Amino acid sequence: MDKLVIGGVKLESRLFIGTGKFPSKKIIPDVVKTSKSQVITMALRRVDINSKEENILEYIPKDCILLPNTSGARNAEEAVRIARLAKALGCGNWIKIEVISDNKYLLPDNYETIKATETLAKEGFIVLPYMSPDLIAAKRLVEAGAAAVMPLGAPIGTNRGLKTKELIQIMIDEIDLPIIVDAGIGKPSDAAEAMEMGAAAVLVNTAIATAGDPVKMAEAFRLAVEAGRLAYISKLGPEKKFAEASSPLTGFLNEGEK
């Protein structure tokens, strides 16, 4: 499969996974294995480096790229502080910016996200901002130095699928960075759909973590993501919006040519 390049790193897998919400941290290694994910996100607020048993980092295979997120940040300043802490704790220099000042729907604050992206990109972080799909905000994120842009498909945890499809498609068409659909993906078919549209990757947490069998569900998502990508690079036939009419209305224009 064609590789995804982010921040100079070539990735085989286009499925990123989250680590929150699992019934037990112990199944994370198996989930990573069946998903074949190489980029794993975790909330820095949950990382407890003082406890071997409770430390989530102990459950993530060493060859994966850690993508700590700034969950809990209410504004740019807090996101920046959390990112710096993540680096200081040895989580590398990838960071997923998550600025949420709305605990009711958990929708991201694009404005503060852009500010945080700018600061952190300047400090050398590989910044992956989570955002509400909006073309103009995405352009600002590009200018601010983001390494990829992560629009939501539906609010976090809702499993509703690609509710923001049209907006994400515009971003895929217009933005020159990888577009990674984050949040809202509830089923493997949603992931496949995002990939068919040309998304560079998808990030899935709730749908895998809360499945009856997370390990198998991770595999289902891997297959869906691969299938969707394959369909995209094989160029899907164009969808015909209108059936071709048997008696064309503009046929007379060609009559003289007969």
Place this chain on the structure above:
Amino acid sequence: MSFYSEYLKYKNFEFNKFLENITSSDIFRIINKDKIDEYDFLALLSNEAEKYLEEMAQKAHRLTIQSFGKTILLYTPLYLSNFCINRCSYCGFNIENKIKRKKLTFEEIEEEAKVISSTGLRHILILTGESRKETPVSYIIDAVKILKKYFDSISIEIYPLKEDEYREVIEAGVDGLTIYQEVYDEDIYDKVHIAGLKKNYRFRLNAPERACKARMRNVNIGALLGLNDWRKETFMTGLHAKYLQDKYSDVEVSVSLPRIRPHIGVYEDIYPVSDKNLVQIILALRLFLPRVGITISTRENQKLRDNLIPLGITKMSAGVSTEVGGHSSKTKSDSQFEISDKRSVIEMKEAISARGYQPVFKDWMHID
């Protein structure tokens, strides 16, 4: 505007008439709705709704997993002092009760912190009785500075503060506030708070909002179930949580559901709240406010607590002592109330895992 004006809207509402008129088809319609309003919420607290607890439970379970995953956050309370100037008829720390009073010295606080943090807990809730003389804000701040070395999240459950005082404690490292209105019914409030500063209903009612204004991260509210009809009190608790969530959307709002426990100096006039009622309360709250945290303390017994886990609970206490110095000291005080679930942190951890949930020890860190 404050929550008091919301309270007034319902002060003379005919709860019983409304609740009696709820039919099974109302309940079905509400359970199948995506978003429910306050009247729907109240309907879910009706007698009729009690017949559909299983249906409500299935939905509550699903909603909780969506928002919180299969996780339960663990914390423990740390009693710093039981000096109190108030006379609350339902509390063992009541000034009238002849109990052993004690206030921890800073050395003792450090001792307690060491013992508690060695169990793996990273979230702590510090409590005092209400005495600005014995435990002034400066004492709380000094305690927080010590505890910061051992814990990632520090919440307070103390007398209500002014907004700038909330700012000061936040500055020192506090990220959560727990304050119960005890009882939303203003007349009962006046009756059970016999004497002391706590008689000021509105100063207490507005405390959570003052904390939100001061940019507190987590605000946990609740009513002491048993002081009034639980249906009305749960309804007001839900409205209060929604009011805070709507107005201060960056605050993580949660509710606790403490039922009155036996203590020294027994309070007689109790409205019973059965286990079934408690379950209905949890489920109705979850359906009304899918993203609000719900805490259950060790006031409840082991079996019930374990069974409540999949119904919508997000936070539980473990390894609890309600005595001042209860974790480390040989000279303990008398306790605020008797705890029922006496399991250690390790035992709680195992019980949660056995239910297929992940016990979470750390969900915040100091970021300044």
